[in-house]
Amino acid sequence: MGYHVGQTLGYGGERVYGRLDVDYDSKGGKFDSHGDRISPDANQTDQQDTESLSVNGSLGIELTDSQRLDLAATYYKDEQDTDYGPDYGKGLGVLFGETPSLKAIDGANVKNEPYTTKTSVNLNYNNDDIAGSNLSVTGYYRDEKGRFYPSAKSAGSQAAEVWQANGLTDKATLKKLKNAAVFVTQSEADIEVMGLRAAMQTDSEIAGKKTLFSYGADFERENSEQTYYGQDLNTFLASNGLTAQTNGLTYNGGPDTTIDKWGAFVNADVDLTDKWHTSAGVRYQKLKSETDTFTPIYEQLLEEYFNSPAISGTSAAYGIDYQAGDVEKGSTDHDKTLFNLGTSYQLTPNDQIFANFSQGFTTADIQRALRDVRAGFVVNSDNVQPITTNNYEFGWQGKHGDTAARLSGFYNESDKVVRFTDSYTVEVVDTDERVYGVEGSLSHDISDKWQVGGSVAYTRGQYDKDGDWLELDAVRLTPLKGTAFAQYNFDEGSNIRLQALAIGGDDKAFKDQQQDPDSSALPVTGYMTLDVLGQVNMPVGRVDYGVYNLLNKDYLTVYHQTTFGDLNRLPASGTTYGLSYTVDY
Secondary structure: OOEEEEEEEEEEOOOEEEEEEEEEEEEOOOEOOOOOEEOOOOOOOOOOOEEEEEEEEEEEEEOOOOEEEEEEEEEEEEEEOOOEEEOOOHHHHHHHOOOOOOEEEEOOEEOOOOEEEEEEEEEEEEEEEEOOEEEEEEEEEEEEEEEOOOEEEEOHHHHHHHHHHOOOOOHHHHHHHHHOOEEEEEEEEEEEEEEEEEEEEEEEEEOOEEEEEEEEEEEEEEEEEEEEEEEOHHHHHHOOOOEEOEEEEEEEOOOOEEEEEEEEEEEEEEEOOOOEEEEEEEEEEEEEEEEOOEOOHHHHHHHHHHOOHHHHHHHHHOOOOOOOOOEOOEEEEEEEEEEEEEEEEEEEOOEEEEEEEEEEEEOOOHHHHHHHOOOOOOOOOOOOOOEEEEEEEEEEEEEEOOEEEEEEEEEEEEOOEEEEOOOOOEEEEOOOEEEEEEEEEEEEEOOOOEEEEEEEEEEEEEEEEOOEEEEOOOOOOOOOEEEEEEEEEOHHHOEEEEEEEEEOOEOHHHHHHHHOOOOOOOOEOOEEEEEEEEEEEOOOOEEEEEEEOOOOOOOOOHHHHHOOOHHHOOOOOOOEEEEEEEOOO
16 A cells, blocks of 8 residues: 655746745555565665655746746655565575565564655746847756665675686686675665856848757766675675665665766757748767766675685685775766757648757766776776767658547767676676667547557667677666557546557577677567546546456566566556546645
8 A cells, every 4th residue: 555645736926936846755665466576676676665745836937027036945764664685585585596586575674775866946036138149048956865775795796807817717616706706785876967058049041041049058067976885794694685774884886976977959940831841960079977986885895705704714715815906086078079960841731750860978977887897997088989879760640530640760880889788787898889779650630539559660770799689678778668558538627548458579689699609688578558547527626547457367578588687577556546636726
């Protein structure tokens, strides 16, 4: 059981207007189609047994007839308080290859439970009468913090490399020593972003063609940091994974990172004819980053492992005196000029075709990507390179009578691949990637009462591996996806809607990436779910209701099928019911 209560207040005066939303949410546990409580997500955390508070406010002031000031602020916080933990099996057997039950186990005692906080402020000044142009200046700030669920982390693969490099080759001994390289950590992340952007828009004419010029500049700074807090291993073992208490040790989850982004742009929108519209622009983008000196987490874990009382005697016998190494502070500096071009043509009063080209320029999540490097890695512009993307889109959209439809295709190409390896470290591979697909949607009003519609999206992609194009997996791309709905509208605003979601099975990437030893690709099993949603107008207010996963389908989402290990193969919720009452006063 969970519940939600919210209140919205609005004010609209002659010169001042505003809005305030306050919402409180309490979520209970999730249960699968068999009625069993679903285990917590130990890898990325979930929101079972979580309470949240959300406050959103906005205030606008018309300073003059041409000047306006708008302020928006948000605050959000949630925190988990649960008595349930994952089932690691007898003697934590799941960590050593046993199949997990995926059931929630009562009796969890996590000292520092997961939480999320977010604060943001946005201030905009607009003046639509500056020498015939419109000026918009926006400043913004946001801060996001989060704590994840404690989870076991293995450094077995990294430890095996060190053992083998020092002459230990016996497989049975290696397996036993690898199994001892288990640690329990809890991650906390903090991201702070601030920025300023200014833009002008000017109406003009070029060769008699109506033209809108847009030009401006922007700046953004992002500071990010992530820390792992060690948990007492003996306590964790004694409780079979249910109790987590800090042991006072901390580990770097990558370097503290500052990323600055500067940009300047100019764009022109031109009405070539009454039916033909086109736009073109150019943008200069500059990316700079600075990273602090840090000790990679696996370096810290290996030093702790080889010097632990259980291992130190064996490591000394093989001449191993492991000392964690650092990655020195560094910086990167990249820039690029980017172009965009788009056009649309009104074939008939009801049909329009369009085509667009744009370029993107960014870096992978530097703080996350550097988490997994080894000591001695040099952070500079050559070793941390940006990703350039070319995006192409084309399509048609139209409305004929009671039928509306849209069909579009896209093709994207980039010069880098960001991916998870088989051990879920992140790497940026300097190789080409291409992604392409088609999307379509259709809706039709059968009558004043009945509406039907649906959509389909098909996406594929490949990356270059030693001259062969290998399929990208479902961690990167959504499998074939289809939706459909039928809605009946009663008199006076009430309605009922049946909707379906279908995901297609796909094992192409799994088969293809057998050629790639670092691959983490897994096959996807398709599924379909049905929901019923409705709204009933009451003498005062309205009632909304929903029945989700109507047929109590037993399935796993794409995320839980394809990421991390067996402990993450969590089933989706069975049939779930929702009921709400809303009144305006």
